[in-house]
Amino acid sequence: MSILGTRVLRTEDPRFLTQGGRYVDDVPLEGALHVVFVRSAVAHARLLSVDVEEARRAPGVVTVVTAADVDVPAQAPELPMVTTEMARPVLAAGTVRFVGEPVAAVVAESVAAAVDAAELVAVDYDPLPVVLDLEESARDEVLLFPELGTNVAMRLPFPPSEDLFDGCEVVVRGRFRNQRVAPGPMEPRATAARWSDGRLTVWSSTQQPHGTAAGMREALGLSAEQVRVIAPDVGGGFGAKDGKYPEDLVVAWLARRLERPVRWRETRSENLVGMGHGRGQLQEVRVGGSRDGRIAALRIDVLQDCGAYPSLGAFLPFLTRIMAAGVYAIPRVECTARSVVTNTTSTTAYRGAGRPEAAAAVERAVDLFATEIGMDPAEVRRVNLVPRDAFPYTTPVGTVYDSGDYPGALERLLEAADYAGLRAEQARRREGGGARQLGIGLSVYVEITNGVPGGEYAGLEVRVDGSAVVRSGTSPHGQGHATAWAMLASDRLGIPMERIEMVFNDTDLVRSGVGTFGSRSLQVGGMAVDQAAVVVLDRARRLLAELLEADPADVVVDASTGRLHVAGSPAAGRSWAELAAFAAERGEPLAADVDFQPQGATFPFGAHLALVEVDTETGAVVLRRLVAVDDAGRIVNPLLAEGQRHGGIAQGAAQALLEEVLYDADGNPVTSTFADYGMITAAELPSFELVPMETPTPLNELGVKGIGESGTIGAGPAVQNAVVDALAHLGVRHVDMPATPQRVWTALREARR
Amino acid sequence: MIPAAFEYRRAASVDEAVALLAEGGEDAKLLAGGHSLLPLMKLRLARPSLLVDIDRAAGMRHIDERDGTLAIGALARHQDLATSDLLRARCPLLAHAASLVGDPQVRHRGTAGGSVAHADPASDLCAVLRCLDARMVVQGPAGRRTVAAADFFVGFLESALGADEVLVEILVPVPAAGHGWSYQKFTRRAIDWAIVGVAAVVEPSPEGIARAAVGLVNMGPTPLRAAAVEAALRGAPRTAVAAAAASAPEGTEPAADIHADAEFRAQLATVLTRRALEEALSRC
Numbered sequence A: 001m002s003i004l005g006t007r008v009l010r011t012e013d014p015r016f017l018t019q020g021g022r023y024v025d026d027v028p029l030e031g032a033l034h035v036v037f038v039r040s041a042v043a044h045a046r047l048l049s050v051d052v053e054e055a056r057r058a059p060g061v062v063t064v065v066t067a068a069d070v071d072v073p074a075q076a077p078e079l080p081m082v083t084t085e086m087a088r089p090v091l092a093a094g095t096v097r098f099v100g101e102p103v104a105a106v107v108a109e110s111v112a113a114a115v116d117a118a119e120l121v122a123v124d125y126d127p128l129p130v131v132l133d134l135e136e137s138a139r140d141e142v143l144l145f146p147e148l149g150t151n152v153a154m155r156l157p158f159p160p161s162e163d164l165f166d167g168c169e170v171v172v173r174g175r176f177r178n179q180r181v182a183p184g185p186m187e188p189r190a191t192a193a194r195w196s197d198g199r200l201t202v203w204s205s206t207q208q209p210h211g212t213a214a215g216m217r218e219a220l221g222l223s224a225e226q227v228r229v230i231a232p233d234v235g236g237g238f239g240a241k242d243g244k245y246p247e248d249l250v251v252a253w254l255a256r257r258l259e260r261p262v263r264w265r266e267t268r269s270e271n272l273v274g275m276g277h278g279r280g281q282l283q284e285v286r287v288g289g290s291r292d293g294r295i296a297a298l299r300i301d302v303l304q305d306c307g308a309y310p311s312l313g314a315f316l317p318f319l320t321r322i323m324a325a326g327v328y329a330i331p332r333v334e335c336t337a338r339s340v341v342t343n344t345t346s347t348t349a350y351r352g353a354g355r356p357e358a359a360a361a362v363e364r365a366v367d368l369f370a371t372e373i374g375m376d377p378a379e380v381r382r383v384n385l386v387p388r389d390a391f392p393y394t395t396p397v398g399t400v401y402d403s404g405d406y407p408g409a410l411e412r413l414l415e416a417a418d419y420a421g422l423r424a425e426q427a428r429r430r431e432g433g434g435a436r437q438l439g440i441g442l443s444v445y446v447e448i449t450n451g452v453p454g455g456e457y458a459g460l461e462v463r464v465d466g467s468a469v470v471r472s473g474t475s476p477h478g479q480g481h482a483t484a485w486a487m488l489a490s491d492r493l494g495i496p497m498e499r500i501e502m503v504f505n506d507t508d509l510v511r512s513g514v515g516t517f518g519s520r521s522l523q524v525g526g527m528a529v530d531q532a533a534v535v536v537l538d539r540a541r542r543l544l545a546e547l548l549e550a551d552p553a554d555v556v557v558d559a560s561t562g563r564l565h566v567a568g569s570p571a572a573g574r575s576w577a578e579l580a581a582f583a584a585e586r587g588e589p590l591a592a593d594v595d596f597q598p599q600g601a602t603f604p605f606g607a608h609l610a611l612v613e614v615d616t617e618t619g620a621v622v623l624r625r626l627v628a629v630d631d632a633g634r635i636v637n638p639l640l641a642e643g644q645r646h647g648g649i650a651q652g653a654a655q656a657l658l659e660e661v662l663y664d665a666d667g668n669p670v671t672s673t674f675a676d677y678g679m680i681t682a683a684e685l686p687s688f689e690l691v692p693m694e695t696p697t698p699l700n701e702l703g704v705k706g707i708g709e710s711g712t713i714g715a716g717p718a719v720q721n722a723v724v725d726a727l728a729h730l731g732v733r734h735v736d737m738p739a740t741p742q743r744v745w746t747a748l749r750e751a752r753r
Numbered sequence B: 001m002i003p004a005a006f007e008y009r010r011a012a013s014v015d016e017a018v019a020l021l022a023e024g025g026e027d028a029k030l031l032a033g034g035h036s037l038l039p040l041m042k043l044r045l046a047r048p049s050l051l052v053d054i055d056r057a058a059g060m061r062h063i064d065e066r067d068g069t070l071a072i073g074a075l076a077r078h079q080d081l082a083t084s085d086l087l088r089a090r091c092p093l094l095a096h097a098a099s100l101v102g103d104p105q106v107r108h109r110g111t112a113g114g115s116v117a118h119a120d121p122a123s124d125l126c127a128v129l130r131c132l133d134a135r136m137v138v139q140g141p142a143g144r145r146t147v148a149a150a151d152f153f154v155g156f157l158e159s160a161l162g163a164d165e166v167l168v169e170i171l172v173p174v175p176a177a178g179h180g181w182s183y184q185k186f187t188r189r190a191i192d193w194a195i196v197g198v199a200a201v202v203e204p205s206p207e208g209i210a211r212a213a214v215g216l217v218n219m220g221p222t223p224l225r226a227a228a229v230e231a232a233l234r235g236a237p238r239t240a241v242a243a244a245a246a247s248a249p250e251g252t253e254p255a256a257d258i259h260a261d262a263e264f265r266a267q268l269a270t271v272l273t274r275r276a277l278e279e280a281l282s283r284c
């Protein structure tokens, strides 16, 4: 029986539970200096002077550097359609554009000495007008880069058409804010670097060591051989940890310049202003159709917040557009977008990256449409879902969905949640007229995984002792790759999982790699391991066939003994150890290097239902139930998949109910501690009800898609729709996220007026 | 997150703490559980030159009853209050409110005295003690004095404590037998401070309500009493609760912050006061 699809416990956990992890800050580095950044206290200003003299003389200080000292070029995003003219200097040069932007770096013998000295750096600011609002930014009155004459960093080249809604009986409009949120990984950003013998070694809390190495190389003008990047345990990234932040580059530059090891770990408050934020869209949505429930046209116009310097966030609307049709067979769908800069922290990828924004827009629009025509939201969805026999399905925005069964997902969900029963209970509450009303929210979603082109490397070798080593270019940080990859290799080779060593996260030990993001790992990195195992097995079969003068096609693996033999005659065989020894003798070790190229992106889907209780007197929302059908193709390990769904759902619910990065009118961050920023906790969440569903993709041999982000994409809109649904009978049509008590109460009051 | 440099001394007794404070002058500060002071120091919003650590000072962690008065040592932890059989029996409101402070770590470190001395209007204990007509026993170079809660909280994070004084003990008159009580803490997340909180104690009479006391959390720069509500309920029937609660915001000056504007806080005060009184009555 195959081990695939079974609940294998995480092989990573015994070490975490008994010894603890080993993060960048735990890496011993004798004689290391500590870096503390002096950050801008003003959102937008000309830098008149940065006086570091007193700080340089402070006890324990080795040096203090500013933009004038550091010859690392300004960093521009390498992204399609995004301008490269708004490049970000690694230390602010001439102008600061957000609170928290690094202005100087203090290097000292201890963190405490560096923190003390940082206070002595005197920065003279000449304040400039601040722009925070997206629509104001788009008017190009206050400019962050005056020489460019515009704040627009990206514009999607898809102009709206005039007649999109012609013939629609009903057209509903919505204006939705998909607020800025903070990724908030448990481990903040951390980097250590050492220069020795003409080589740079960087320990980085990154999701992509090879990408970090490339960034370091380019920024510092080094060759590939000169840079090694090691990602030790990484305490969460959620998309925002690429290890190429300006701080990372400055740390590496300092190590080389000073020829001493240098390390930096940011504080939580620095993390909340320095690490990229997620989301940040203002969406104008129009949906039109007929009173029988058919949706004929949908348009989403996106204004995306880039923050001060365009980074990956600027590109997110592209992903939003790809998913703009959602799960519905809507004949006409358009999505336009502009990304604009503001005097805030840059935005970047965060769990879902562009797709939760699409799902939120589409799912809110469908609910608005349902309310307008007086039809049950489940029924409107039923009427419009892409039918199950339509795959591969090409949407009006040109996206090709590989496989799916959206009606199946919705029906499973409604049954698992007892939708009819919930509606009856809701009706009773409404009749009762009490303060606590029930809301039922639905979302049916589809998303794109492995959406960014690029393959992945895996190497597999069977050693002469019969054990195997797998080298993988993906770089895990909590997902459980080591468990899943060992399962894949073991399933092909019959070598027990505990005899398969996993090597990740070190550019010296793994020859190439792309990394872990965009829910790509299993379908690309896992497939690479699988294919490497296939190649090795094939070689082993041929070797054995040669030894026994049999037909390679007749050679089978016996997982119970770890031996290969000719089918039907178990005695005629060899162990992996024997075969590896034989192969080695011939000078052709049992090894394979595979660069797997996926056929394309895959499209996981699902349906979520949220049940909330809303206190109409206080605006308090309690999430009572969250039922989720998530279909990510074939599931290799349900335990790992459920873990991904749990975390994702929590973050989706968090965006819907609690989390929001806020600035005051002057651009000062007011959510820069966890006392102010509403990171969700277990106490705010019910036990999730997870319903399994597996519709394999035809695009890879394992039939697998990605599941890392599904929870976030599905749960957010379901919870938001539930809040609105609870108040629908009181006249509320929309509540922006997060649905805080204040917002809910204000919406109720406005509806009552 | 590293505080500016400071001197550190540990006091073994209240007397020693008072002496060390006097020596240290203006910039000396007492350290109890550290859960309000240390975060401020780490953000460098507070920079005491000397910390006088009283955390191990003798004789300040008791919870007793003397002649109808509960005496709570300043160093009693929130957790001590929450789990005290004496408090649970004689003043359940106080035990319950303490059980809602922050999270388990905070409750095991943070002290009742530190909460009171810090005088945060968002603190749970301050408004509850105000509602219970507590008195604070304070010791300074000139000896001991007792300050009523009504006079103790003077302004935002400002109390009647002198820079050279130590809060030694909190005295709480045991509420009348048969009283009902409630604490309504309205938070964003379970671990958060109150956006608004309402504490209520009701003494019933055969006709309805003999007397009600209502304390308000985070409705102004100091913990407050809802005087208008209390006046409206003196000798009133139980049915008077809803109308009386509507005057909870009277005389308050709630701040606006990222969680709530002043108007919403007023709404919360009204609703929570009504719910607190109803729950208190249900317990009579």
Ligand SMILES: Cc1cc2nc3c(=O)[nH]c(=O)nc-3n(C[C@H](O)[C@H](O)[C@H](O)COP(=O)(O)OP(=O)(O)OC[C@H]3O[C@@H](n4cnc5c(N)ncnc54)[C@H](O)[C@@H]3O)c2cc1C
Pocket (backbone or CB within 6 Å): B029, B030, B031, B032, B033, B034, B035, B036, B037, B038, B039, B054, B074, B075, B100, B101, B102, B103, B106, B109, B110, B111, B112, B113, B114, B115, B116, B117, B118, B122, B123, B124, B125, B161, B165, B166, B167, B168, B191, B192, B193, B194
């Ligand atoms: C994450 C977190 C969540 C929290 N949530 C809540 C909450 O929900 N509700 C709530 O009410 N509180 C909350 N708190 C605060 C907590 O209750 C604190 O412990 C309390 O406010 C202060 O007590 P402490 O012993 O820690 O005082 P410290 O921090 O040691 O001292 C606070 C101040 O009081 C002074 N002081 C301390 N003891 C004395 C004394 N005996 N005499 C004179 N002055 C003294 C100190 O000099 C200092 O100025 C929270 C704290 C944290 C860190």
